[in-house]
Amino acid sequence: MLDVQVIENMEELLTVNNLKKHFPLQKGFIDNLLAKEKGFVRAVDGVSFSIKKGEVLGLVGESGCGKTTTGRLILRLLEPTSGDVFYNGKSIFSYSKKEMEGMREKLQIIFQDPYASLSPRMAIGKAIGHPLAIHNHKPKAEVEQISLEIMEKVGLTPASFLFKKYPHQLSGGQRQRVVIARALVTNPEFVVADEPIAMADVSVRAMILELMVQLKEEFDLTYLFITHDLATSKYICDRVAIMYLGKIVEMGPLEEVFKNPIHPYTGTLLAAVPVPDPKYRRTYPIPKGEIPSPINPPPGCRFHPRCASAKSMCSIHEPELVEVHSGHWVACFE
Ligand SMILES: Nc1ncnc2c1ncn2[C@@H]1O[C@H](COP(=O)(O)OP(=O)(O)O)[C@@H](O)[C@H]1O
Numbered sequence: 001m002l003d004v005q006v007i008e009n010m011e012e013l014l015t016v017n018n019l020k021k022h023f024p025l026q027k028g029f030i031d032n033l034l035a036k037e038k039g040f041v042r043a044v045d046g047v048s049f050s051i052k053k054g055e056v057l058g059l060v061g062e063s064g065c066g067k068t069t070t071g072r073l074i075l076r077l078l079e080p081t082s083g084d085v086f087y088n089g090k091s092i093f094s095y096s097k098k099e100m101e102g103m104r105e106k107l108q109i110i111f112q113d114p115y116a117s118l119s120p121r122m123a124i125g126k127a128i129g130h131p132l133a134i135h136n137h138k139p140k141a142e143v144e145q146i147s148l149e150i151m152e153k154v155g156l157t158p159a160s161f162l163f164k165k166y167p168h169q170l171s172g173g174q175r176q177r178v179v180i181a182r183a184l185v186t187n188p189e190f191v192v193a194d195e196p197i198a199m200a201d202v203s204v205r206a207m208i209l210e211l212m213v214q215l216k217e218e219f220d221l222t223y224l225f226i227t228h229d230l231a232t233s234k235y236i237c238d239r240v241a242i243m244y245l246g247k248i249v250e251m252g253p254l255e256e257v258f259k260n261p262i263h264p265y266t267g268t269l270l271a272a273v274p275v276p277d278p279k280y281r282r283t284y285p286i287p288k289g290e291i292p293s294p295i296n297p298p299p300g301c302r303f304h305p306r307c308a309s310a311k312s313m314c315s316i317h318e319p320e321l322v323e324v325h326s327g328h329w330v331a332c333f334e
C-alpha cells in the first residue's frame, strides 16, 4: 500500500491512494424491494500509484478491468466511493466546483472513440477551440488563432483548410488528431490518454503514438496512458501498472516488467505480445476461462480461478501489492 508520506515528495505530480469506485447495480423496482443487500459493480477496488512529472505510466488490462473508471476518477469526472487523488500534493476532491473549473485546463483527457466524443454538427476548428471558449472566455479571434496553431502542431494541415470541416469529412487518423488537439488546446500539464489508438486503423496507430511522444516533449506533459494491449505500452511508457478486476496486480519500470514479469497474469498478457522470431515458443500459459464479473469478484486472489500456478491459499487470502525489487510491485504469493 502506498504511504501517505509520498504526497510530501513533490517529485510526484499525481498520487492515487486506495481509490475505489463501486457502482450500484441498476435493478428493477421489485428486485430492489426483495433484495437483502444492494449489489455493486466493483469497477475500481483499491488502486494506489503515483506518477512523476514528465513520466508516462501505462495502465494496462483487459476490457472491463476498470481502466477508464480510474482515469475518470483521477480527473474528477466521477466522484469516488473512497480513497483520494493528490495533484501537486493537494486532494482534487477538496476543490470547490469553481476551483475545479480552473483545474480542468491543467488536467485533460483524450477519449477512446473520436466519433463519440466529437459533435457531428460542430466544425473541427470550433470543436478544438471549444474548451478555451468555455474555460477562459477568450475572444473568438484569439481562440481561432490558438486552434489553428495547435492544428498545425498535431499535423492537421493545412489547418485553415481543415478548420471548417466536419468530423465525417476526415479520416480516422485525422479525427484522432482532432481529439488530441482539443485536449492540448488549454495547455494542460497532465493528460489521461484513454486508449487513444484503439479505434484507429493499424496503419495510423504508430503515427499517433509517435505524435503523442513528440507532443509530450514539446508541451512538457505527463501521461496516464491507458491500453488493453501491453505491446502498445512499449512505445511510450516509462512504467506500467497491470490491472485485473479493479486492482493493480503488478507495477514497475517497463523494461523490468517485460523482462522479469512476476504475476502470472502479466505473463499471460506478455504471451499475447507478438515476437518477430519464428522459433519463439510461448512460455506462459493462456489463462483459463473468461474474466469474472466485477459484481462478485472471486475471493482471495481475483485471478486464482484462471491462474495456472494457483495454490490453495490463493482462493482464501488476498495478496497485497508489495515492492519485491526497487520500484517493482507485485500482488502474488509466488
Ligand atoms: N457508470 C457505470 N455504471 C455501472 N457500471 C459501470 C459504469 N461505468 C463502468 N462500469 C462497469 O465497471 C467496470 C469497469 O469499467 P471500465 O472502467 O470502463 O473498464 P475498462 O476501461 O478497463 O474497459 C465494468 O464492469 C463496467 O461495466
Ligand SMILES: [Mg+2]
Binding pocket: 067, 068, 069, 194
Ligand atoms: Mg475503457
